[in-house]
Amino acid sequence: MQFPESWLREYCNPNLTTQQLADTLTMAGLEVEELDPVAPPFTGIVVGEIKEAVQHPDADRLRICQVDVGGPELLNIVCGAPNARVGIRIPCATVGAELPPGEDGKPFKIKIGKLRGVQSFGMLCSAKELGIDEDASGLLEFPSDAPLGQDVREYLNLDDTLFTLKLTPNLAHCLSVYGVARELSALTGAALKPLSFPAAAVASQDKLPVKIEATDLCGRFSGRIVRNVNTQVKTPQWMLDRLARCGQRSVSPLVDISNYVMFELGRPSHIFDLDKISGGLNVRWGKQGESLKLLNGNTIQIDDFIQVGVIADDKEVESLAGIMGGDATAVSDDTKNIYIEAAFWFPKAVAGRSRHFNFSTDAGHRFERGVDPEFTIEHIERITALVLEICGTPDTQVAAMDDQKPNMPQPKPVQLRVARAAKVIGMAVTQQQCLDALNGLGLPATLASEGVISVTAPTFRFDINLEEDLIEEVARMIGYENLPTTKPLAPISPKLRAENQRSPFGVRHELAGLGYQETINFSFVEEKWEQELAGNHHAIKLLNPIASHLSVMRSSLLGSLLQVLKFNVDRKAQRVRVFELGRVFFKDESVVESDTTVKGFYQPMRVAGLAYGAADQLQWGRAETKVDFYDVKGDVEALLAPAKPVFEPAEHPAMHPGRCARVLLDGKVIGFVGELHPKWRQEWDLAQAPVMFELELDAVLARQVPVFKPVAKHQAVERDIAVVVKEAVTHAQVMEAVQQGVQGGILRSAALFDVFRPKKLKAGEEAAPGSLAQDEKSLAIRLTLGRDEAALTDVEIDAAMQGAIASLVERVAARLRG
Known part of the structure; x- marks a missing residue:
């Protein structure tokens, strides 16, 4: 928020320098981000009037002017400005004056000069030459009553300073000059100028019909009709100057008045052209499909993505509630009758709506933080007084006030414990200090009981809801610079991770060791990815996406990795x-x-990986091979080790139907591993299919705690079995059959060490007698048998082998290879 120092001091003028005033506000939480002079330094420039202007005999664009600066003689000054004419009052730099520094940083000093043979005893200045505006099209013209000879710095109050405050969202009550003045008065004890709102003389009882349909949108709506105003007058210079120093350009007298009161009192309001309103006004929520052309020229379309409040007449939507008025009922030079509106909009009903339509306004900025629901009538009286002063005519008629209060917020008492305040602030505070601080800020504080203060916040303080809010106010009044610097004292206890858990950092290290590089991606993705890659047709949609294509929250990491x-x-x-x-x-x-x-x-948290291209880095030791399913399956096994996952054929929307497996750990599905689906490979235009995996992070973080086992005292026995099974029989089925067949817990391990498949026969060729059929394969399995207590006997070994063979025959229809 930006405003001139002189306006602030008009309401509260403590005996402080500009810098001290800025420091006081900053240390109270109202950070003064910038202090800028209104105009750069210059001297010797006074108000002058052109008494005579004749054409230069030797230059078409120059005029020889006789300028009265309040001295005994007129000054002869040659000027090239197109608007140099008799009768206007302008800034005149006399001989010896110093203009603002130029690009070289040095001030420009005025001397007696000669232009095309004619002496010039000064210089007539534009706004740009004074450094107060970028307008260099002509001389800066003053009102006709500007005092001749007065220093321009004094006349324009150019020794003023612009304050730019950086306010946090809880300081909405300081989004006005009077709000800052109220804080300054509490901080310094300087007197605060009271406000007065004399009621205008009412000439008629006319009221515009207003219906408040949405009481959860609007809690109060006040307005009045004013007829026969003159909108073709000029906004007074004092108001233009103050608006400009608040960063607001002039629009028209009525709009300028509305903006002025907003900066003065923090109350956004709107002035309608009464004759452009059809019937009455209806305050309601917007309906899908409705459109509105705003004052900034944009046309918005109301959708069902976010609920938006509007003010509508009997024909169409006329205004975006609490944000911006519509073009259809905007005031113009032809406006004769107006309707002044000041309402209270609930912050939650306004918050986020401007961003939804990709623009922001001063009104929306204030309403979404909270505006005082009281004093709407008083502020309309203030606007009415300015309208009568600036745009009034002998025929102007002010109608009666209309004030509706369907849903006024009710302030709730908040209690402050003095002991709690001392603990949070970090220094001893007394009960009286707390009472004085809160009452000084206009927060009526009473003693509920010994050590407990009760505050019912005034309506302009929307931010007072918790005990901590009151503690913050006490700390601000004490002054942050006065708080002692004390080191925190607390017992230090290390957070030890359970032995059966590893950290996410450990998982990152493991994957990096396997040759993967970490990426960090947005959590919001394209909706198409969710529907087709993740198979999620109920994705969580974002209310305000940073980009149109990043519109939903992801339910899988695979899309991000593919990108x-x-x-x-x-x-x-x-x-x-x-x-x-x-x-x-x-x-x-x-x-x-x-x-x-x-x-x-x-x-939940997940971990996902993707491999593409060669299985190994380029090397001379072996031929280059492309990464395949088994490479990534091995990486998953290494990541989960020492746990032994089980892989079962499965389907996943993003993966190849025949080259995808689900990963099970202790019988629970924890993720998938597989090759990218051909249709996605084609759509992403990839030369080969990448292989991917995605696992539940909690399952990956869990690890088995090592258990001590003594070294076996007896030598293990190894036996081999060669069996023939159908090609469709899987490795897992064979291993399960072996495990089930060996009883007594003497099987230490079983490993497949050879696979033989018959040679494919040519057309007409017959297989040799006793050879394998084309749909069969031969598997060689090595069984390691042993027992800790004693050596195995031949009988036990033979029984184990026979049990394994019998189980293979029964479960997978195997036969011993001859």
Whole structure:
């Protein structure tokens, strides 16, 4: 927020220098971000009047002017400005004056000069030459009553300073000059100028019909009709100057008045052209499909993505509630009758609406933080007085006030414990200090009991809801610079991770050791990815996406990794191995609100990886091979070690139907590993299919605690079995049959060490007698048998082998290879 120092001192003028005043505000939480002079330094420039202006005999664009600066003689000054004419009052730099520094940083000194043979005893100045505006099109013209000979710095109050405050959202009551003055008065004890709002003389009882349909949008709506105003007058210079120094350009007298009161009192208001309103006004929520052309020229379309408040007449929407008025009922030079509106809009009903339509306004900035629901009538009286002063005519008629209060917010008492305040602030504070600080800020504080203060916040303090809010106010009044510097004292206890858990950092290290590089991606993705890559047709949509295509929260990390792959492949990367640890998001009504969860949303962590290109870095030792399913399956096994995952054929929306497996740990599915689906490979234009995996991070973090076992005292026995099975029989089925067949717990391990398949026969060729059929394969399995207590006997070994063979025959229809 920006405003001139002189305006602030008009309401509260403590005996402080400009810098001290800025420091006082900053240390109270109202950070003064910038202090800028209104105009750069210059001297010797006074108000002058052109008494005579004749054409220069030797220059078409120059005039010889006789200028009265209040001295005994007129000054002869040659001027090239197109608007130099008799009768206007302008800034005149006399001989010896110093203009603001130029690009070289040095001031420009005025001397007696000669232009095309004519002597010039000074210089007539534009606003740009004074450094107060960028307008260099002509001389800066003053009102006709500007005092001749007065120093321009004094006349224009150019020794003023612009304050720019950087306010936090809880300081909405300081979004006005009077609000800052109220704080300054509490901080310094200087008197605060009271406001007065004399009521205008009412000439008629006319009222515009207003219906408040949405009481959760608007809690109070006040307005009045004013007829026969003159909108073709000029806004007074004093108001233009103050608006300009608040960073607001002039629009028209009525708009300038509305903006002036907003900066003065913090009350955004709107002035309608009464004759352009059809019937009455209806305050309601907007309906899908309605459109509105705003004052800034933009046309917005109301959708069902976010609820938007509007003011509508009997025909169409006329205004965006609390944000900006519509073009259809805007005041203009032809306006004769107006309707002045000041309302209270609930902050939650305004917050985020400007950003939804990609613009922001001063009114929306204030209403979404909270505006005082009281004093709407008084502020309309202030606007009415300025309208009568600036735009009034002998025929101007002021109608009666209309004030509706369907849903006024009710302030609730908040209690402050003095002992708690002392603990939070970090220094001893007394009960009286707290009472004085709060009452000084206009927060009526009373003693509820010994050591407990009760405050019912005034309506302009929307931010006072908790005990901590009151503690903050006490600390601000004491002064942050007065708080002692004390080191915190607390017992230090290390947080030790359980032995059966490893850290996410350890998982990152493990994957990096396997050759993967970490990526960090947005949690919001394209909706198409969610529907087709993740198979999620109920994605969580964002209310305010940073980009139109990043519109939903992800439920899988695979889409993000594929985007990283595509980015790298497009830049000629031959080998890509990337991973990400990140959160995914699902709708789940069973999730309750807590410190770490959001009601209705399940947000687990996952780890995903992707491999593309060659299986190994380029080397001479062996031929280059492309990464395949088994390479990434091995990486997953290494990541989960020493746990032994089980891989079962499965389907996943993003993966090849025949080259995808689900990963099970202790019988629970923890993720998937597989090759990218051909349709996605084609759509992403990839030379080969990448292999991917995605696992639940909690399962990856869990690890088995080592258990001590003595070294076996007796030598193990190894036996081999060669069996013939059908080609469709899997390795897992064979191993399970062996495990089930060997009883007594003497099987230490079983390993497949050879696979033989028959040679494919040519057309008409017959297989040799006793050879394998074309749909069969031969498997050689080595069994390691042993027992800790004693050596195995031949009988036990033979029984174990026979049991394994019998189980293979029964479960997978195997036969011994002859």
